[in-house]
Amino acid sequence: MTSPSAIKWSANQLALLDQRILPNRIDYISYSEPLAVADAIRSMVVRGAPAIGIAAAYGMALAAQQFANKPMANAADWKQALQPARAALADSRPTAVNLFWALERCDRAIEEHGSRDLVTALCQLAEQIHAEDIEINQRIGDFGASLIPANSIVYTHCNAGALATGGYGTALGVIRSAHRDGHIRGVIAGETRPWLQGARLTSWELMSDGIPVTLAIEGAAAHLMREQRPSWIIVGADRVAANGDAANKIGTYNLAIIAKYHGVKVMVAAPTSTFDATIDGPQIPIEQRPSEEISHSFGQRIAPENVAIANPAFDVTPADLIDAIVTEHGIIHQPDRAKVLAHLQAAAQQ
Incomplete structure (x- = not known):
């Protein structure tokens, strides 16, 4: 299925x-x-x-x-x-x-x-x-898969699969292509609060495709990176800035920091249509979601009345924490402004 x-x-x-x-x-x-x-x-x-x-x-x-x-x-x-x-x-x-x-x-x-x-x-x-x-x-998936060593465990966050795209996926496209090539031993999917896209969507997508996946609570990320030693964190993006900073689901920045400490590489998989060459990372607008997404669970209040709530939907991972950005036109290794703009210019000429 x-x-x-x-x-x-x-x-x-x-x-x-x-x-x-x-x-x-x-x-x-x-x-x-x-x-x-x-x-x-x-x-x-x-x-x-x-x-x-x-x-x-x-x-x-x-x-x-x-x-x-x-x-x-x-x-x-x-x-x-x-x-x-x-x-x-x-x-x-x-x-x-x-x-x-x-x-x-x-x-x-x-x-x-x-x-x-x-x-x-x-x-x-x-x-x-x-x-x-x-x-x-599919092109992003194949480019990204070329970076995945054999017998890898990889870690992904939120859902950047067929459900988040026209089909196949960006981050999960890389995982699908790497699994097709026999390089994926397992995937760790973070649950992704508060909407639980990792739990509800990513784990379901991967299981549907017969790709071995382990669902993990978000607080276990550091422990699992130390114990499981994934080769890559692979995520999608909602906006990639001119300087190589990438906005993705809240919690991605946390993972990138943890990955840096543990020597785990970070890959952002995104089409060039997700790039915004007019701004840098700090200027990316961050959507604030309704407080009820945190104060309530399945319609039931779980937080005190009138408690102040912060519910940003996204965070921005700085380019110096990203090892590779993969697009349909290739791979930007160690992204920075010059590399991102050169990649976009070359893509426009193809």
Whole structure:
């Protein structure tokens, strides 16, 4: 068995796998309205930077469908009509740069097609972004797998697999490719509080693919690195800055510090669409999630009333704690500003 697709598009209808209830139930929610897609992104029905970008592109296609029978003279008319949907989608998860990358591709399609058949163009663009992501993930997986020595245990955090992307995965794409090559002896998956993506999603994905996985509480990371000696920490990213700093699920920075002490290497697997060459790590916006995610568990309060709560969804790992960033165009070893910008420039020319 392999894990099901997080995103389905058929007959101009969007269906998203509800990741909030996995692995206990496999349910898809159908969407025909872009504001509902924005809410699905915000409420974690769909999550993971590449998957968020794909869902946003489909959301813009749904928005255009609402105006299919209304006359639009030019691109300016379309921009005005689609602006509420675009604004809602852009506001749904501010840290995930793939969201804005996908919306900007939609903007260019609006400029290009204007008064012509924009509905078809946006539907085709969303399908293209979806298909491209699967191919990109497979290339990332193969590049990353080339760094994994034989008989390895690796450690991963959150979920950067097929459920977080168009399919195959970034960090889990590397693990899938390395397992295919016979180099993975086992995977340690951190539980990833407070949404437990590692427990609910990553462990389920890996088990579905027959890849040996051990689920671990987050507080055991240092102990397991000392005792198990993984060869790599492998994570995805929601934004990679120009200086090589990488934003990922909260707790990644902790792991990188622990890994440095224990001599364990850190790999960030991310497509070039996740890079933001306009800012450095300290300028990456960090989404603050609702306090109820920590104060409550399964609807029951577990913290005192009125306690102050910090619930950042992401943290930023400095580039000097990262040994390799792997993209669909290759590997950036010991990343810094010069190497990141050179990689992006070379990728743009391919």
